[in-house]
Amino acid sequence: MQRIAIYGFGRIGRQLLRIGLQQQLFVPAAVADIRDEPTLAALFAVDTNYGRWPEPVAGRPGELEVGGRLIPYYNASAAVPDWGALGVDLVVDCTGRATTRAGAQVHLDRGAGRVLVSAPSKTLADCDAVLLKGINLEDFDPARHRIVSMGSCTTNALAAPIKVIKEAFGIQYGLFSTVHSYTNSQSLTDQPMKDRRDSWAAAENIIPSSSGAARALQFIWPDLHVTGKAYRVPTRTGSIAELTLVTERDCSVQDVNAALRQAAQAGPLHGVLDVLEDEWASSRIVADPHSALLDLPLTAKQGQLLSVAAWYDNEWGFSNRLAEVAAHLAGGA
Incomplete structure (x- = not known):
């Protein structure tokens, strides 16, 4: 499994982490957002729509802890983290703002190998593919598809x-x-x-x-x-x-x-x-x-x-x- 980072810890980013952990799909190598760790940890721990997370959750400077798992946290208010230095292969951009190629390209420029955008790209030129499970995910080509959109x-x-x-x-x-x-x-x-x-x-x-x-x-x-x-x-x-x-x-x-x-x-x-x-x-x-x-x-x-x-x-x-x-x-x- 390559190393995955979650960029944007809002409604979708927090549910993505819940599902990734629940289904044992991945533990992210990093989470990045612009808010403070204790507030983000609290929002993850208790969700209005989906209830309480069943394990202890804490946020401290530079990390989120979920059920004993320590997940490095990076404040991205000044700059996108250096994904290359962190060894991150895939960034899942959950900000809703990477809908242009320039917006997604920032992650590649910072060393990520690939970007998965949790929103519809503005045009087909703004991504390399739109890939959906059950529809066309088998068309994924690692050599050609570096910016992938999940649509909405x-x-x-x-x-x-x-x-x-x-x-x-x-x-x-x-x-x-x-x-x-x-x-x-x-x-x-x-x-x-x-x-x-x-x-x-x-x-x-x-x-x-x-x-x-x-x-x-x-x-x-x-x-x-x-x-x-x-x-x-x-x-x-x-x-x-x-x-x-x-x-x-x-x-x-x-x-x-x-x-x-x-x-x-x-x-x-x-x-x-x-x-x-x-x-x-x-x-x-x-x-x-x-x-x-x-x-x-x-x-x-x-x-x-x-x-x-x-x-x-x-x-x-x-x-x-x-x-x-x-x-x-x-x-x-």
Whole structure:
């Protein structure tokens, strides 16, 4: 296993560490952020969405301690750590800001061998590949892929059913709408923000938002004609994406649900995609590790239009895939 560092210890970075330790995928060689160690340790120890970590956690100058594991900590407020000197092979950038090649390249310039970006790159030129577990991770080429994007939580949630439907029935074109929990890019109270719609209180409004998922999906399937948008809603985590498609071959609700069930049970999407046979609300899928849980009672067909609905925990499901892909790129899978 090559040495992995976590750069950015926010919502995704902390869940990445939880999953890496829980699943025994890796213990990071380093964690870097711009905040103080005791505060970051406390946020890791007690998480509003996912509860208390079952082991003692402490933060001291230059280190985080989790259940007796000592993880070196570096304050990156002045500069990105010297990854080469630290022997770090893979940096998982969880800041959400490495979406351009220049932003990710900084880690390579500081000696890292490879960067995994936990966000959609702005253009295909800004990364070497978009690689998702169950979709195209087998295409990883260590010689060519030094900057790898994982897309977004919505990218992963949509890619799973798109793969199933595309392979079984073909896709002419489609639209998606995702109803997504609020995030740190929004404001708690009304105040001017860069994106005007984000200027209204996140916990009190339904807020339309753009989605980078369509762009990331086209990095994987250049011939895919699917686009969409997001609506941020006042839930702490747990989202749902509705995907409406015109397929190339005729299919029924029963055909589609059967294909989704089969994909959930075996094959590359096993553990990535799951199905729900009963009627649930968003609390059902909080802390579920799948990228997409297809709500089969919501599958519908009207004329040529097919509609499927995929639940996903936008933090936990995505962080599970991020941890697994990181371990794979680092030679641990």
